[in-house]
Amino acid sequence: MMSEMGMSLPKLPTPHGEKLAALRENSKLPEVDRERVDKARKVYEMWRESCLCVSGTREQVIQALVAQLQQYKRYIDLELIFDSPADWLYRQKGQTKLDNSIIEEFLPILVTSVFGEDLADDIFELGPTTCFSNLRFESSIVELSKGAGAAVKSKDQDFAISRPVFLKTSHHKDFRNATTHETRIAYVAAECKTNLDKTMFQEAAATAQDVKTAVPGAKYFLLCEWLDMTPISTSVTPIDEILLMRRAKRLPSSARKSFSKAADRKANRGTFIEYLDGNPFSSKVFERLLSHIEQVVRADGLDTNKALSDGFF
Template sequence: MKDPEQSILRQISQRQQARAKKLQEMNPMLPTPHLDKLTAAIDNDKMPEAAKPALHNCITLYHQWVADMQAVHGSREQVVAELIDLFNQYKFHVDFNLIYSNQEDFLYRQKGQLKLDNSVIEEFLPHLVFKAFPELSNINLGPTKCFSAAYFKTSLNAQTNGGNLTIRTKDQDFAISKKLYVKSSHDASFQRSDSVETYLGYVTAECKTNLDKTMFQEATATANDVKSALPGAKYFLLCEWLDMTPVSTAPTDIDEVLILRKSKRIPSNVRKTFNTYAGRMKKADWYHEFLTSRPFSHEVFMRFVGHIESLISDEDPAENTVLEDGYF
């Protein structure tokens, strides 16, 4: 005889999946990386059964969060402010109620692999840009494999259609990008050719929960690839908590590092007590206050939005304007 509770959970999951499909049909351009991680966590063979009801409840709250974001309207400043408030509320639930307060240690200990917490920002950014810049409705938003280089895998004697055109891409946690089709041929008529599809990232961002020196160095290399592929592109490093001594981005191709909570990471001697439920409960009030007193900053997000706005309004200089101003 089947467990009635498991049967109910399966019915809930099926309804939620149907709702998710309807949501994607309404907004086909907006990806759902966080929902994907929640669903994968439920289907994870190693996930304790006792933790699954909290995950199902989180999916219900997720759908409400998305619906609330879709209902936001107003000026750009009003939209951004309200979206950030909604983001703070939902992110707190994921961080504190779902992961930290769960009696099963699996969710906290494996959060780096499950990516339930840091995928929230990846899902939020497309909604933020979509609402703040409705004129970008025909642009790809969200996690994307973006073009970083092109090369030809061929030799003088090789028989290829177009030099065996090959591209290298880089996974970007967030990108404002356009689909790009590239074709090469040894024939001027292009009757025999090589072709590839990719995305050009005009704004790309790496999203980190905790930014340390190694991550910063890796981002520096990625930013160089981004700018080499598209010199006018913008590359940002977004982190929730700072875990390194700040250094200048001037000698790098990183446009800016944005510390979304304006705060440093919890010291390791405190974090190590969080590995058990008993240890987490002893510090529950402290951690609650730590999170609520360090919300995601409206100011920092508005700065990010401002960078996007300046890129959208950036136009090629007209000769008469340049001569009038005396510079370009």
């Protein structure tokens, strides 16, 4: 993908495409679903290509991409998973990760479509990755450990704007008996959830703390498709903001129980369609996320003269 000026942009990952390919090779996939998954992979390729061709003003780009996200996600949720004549795809949604991997693939496309030139000609990486969270030294005074016993702790992120970092540690000035470590520094990190409950919220708060301890200026967001908890203020946590992509609650458990078997899903298909179509992805919510990201990727450096004239910085 290239910007208008011909500058190279970060390589866009394909986590959802990889999940679809893995699903097709899964020995547990019912035979009746194999041809349906093959069709889904073709629909995926068309969706991705269509997203990469979007152009226009910022508002037009966001609205067009979110509309395409809505259409493709509806296809996967309804026509591939919900309409399956077998029950395996529906019951294994959490394991196959077809749900949130769509968002993981969509976010880098959205971000580069809006901030392409700001991310060009640099060593930025976008998308799901593993980022630095802590460094500790597993050593003692009675034993000279290789590399000073440095142990780098990393954490998987569903989406991050990051740069690679290489660390080399040793007890010696000439770095003999050293160890090297490769990881990434996250400047923006986000966790993507299909259904957000209180336990997930607490886990995300702990992850946000690790991210911001490692990089104090980093931003951490929690994105969810459906809310499955009572909202809690993020002001008392390291999470910068929770973004409700559909601005809606999860379908009640009483309704979900009627979807467990193929015959029941067929009988209650209208309820599910009304639920999906009545709560589309919100362009305004994605615009809000982009506004937060803009503060990071377009941040101005400190002007010392201005700080002195203003009297604050």
